Amino acid sequence: MSLNKEYINVLAKDLMFELSEDEVNDIIDEFDVLSQQLELLQSIDTSGVLEMIYPFEEETTFLREDEVVNVISQKDAISNAFKVKSGHILVPKVVK
DSSP: OOOOHHHHHHHHHHTTOOOOHHHHHHHHHHHHHHHHHHHHHHTSOOTTOOOOSSSSSSOOOOSOOOOOOSOOOHHHHTTTOSOEETTEEOOOOOOO
């Protein structure tokens, strides 16, 4: 897959970004490098290698237990929100 300037500009507009011509060219160049690296990874023979479900062989035991402290009510949590609906804060949609 290759990117073109028009597609990058459409994505930027959808995400409410303004990109210069140099930034668009940099994104295309970086995407080409990333594509080459992914092709290299795809060429690695992984037959006979077991997949890992968990990234560590031993379960992590040194993490702290969560302790509930300083709990505020839902009413206090949403008291300064601009828009609230059914107890949830509404935010404007910024991405299509």
